[in-house]
Amino acid sequence: MTDYYECGDGWIPLIEEAKTIIAKYNKKLKNEHLAGEPLEFVQIKEKWGGLCLYLNYYVPEIADQIHELEGKSLDICEQCGTNKNVKRDWTHGWIMTLCDKCREEELERFNSRFKNTKSIDENSNNN
Numbered sequence: 001m002t003d004y005y006e007c008g009d010g011w012i013p014l015i016e017e018a019k020t021i022i023a024k025y026n027k028k029l030k031n032e033h034l035a036g037e038p039l040e041f042v043q044i045k046e047k048w049g050g051l052c053l054y055l056n057y058y059v060p061e062i063a064d065q066i067h068e069l070e071g072k073s074l075d076i077c078e079q080c081g082t083n084k085n086v087k088r089d090w091t092h093g094w095i096m097t098l099c100d101k102c103r104e105e106e107l108e109r110f111n112s113r114f115k116n117t118k119s120i121d122e123n124s125n126n127n
């Protein structure tokens with residue numbers, strides 16, 4: 001079970017919901033003495049502005065629920081978790097699902113990083 005999320009904190013509630021679904025399924029496996037290894041996440045990441053939940057194997061009976069949670073992430077800010085003024089849009093070369101405020105902050109962070117890189121170049125040119 002991976003506990004490492006390659007995405008922002010805004011989607012943690014969706015991940016928690018997915019964990020509950022998986023735990024319920026694993027309990028059923030155990031209670032009904034069904035064969036098969038426990039279901040678990042192998043990777044949790046952001047891809048094309050959406051949450052991607054990868055499991056160790058495919059289970060038709062929960063696939064729709066997991067897919068629905070991934071779909072919900074497209075309307076939830078990846079950074080802060082709000083569903084107000086959220087857009088899935090290009091942000092400094094990446095598709096990100098963010099609210100207006102977080103997108104502004106993300107661009108500011110990116111631009112200041114860029115500025116720092118530039119000043120290092122300028123310094124090396126002076127030497």
Ligand SMILES: [Zn+2]
Pocket residue numbers: 077078079080081082098099100101102103
């Ligand atoms: Zn936000």
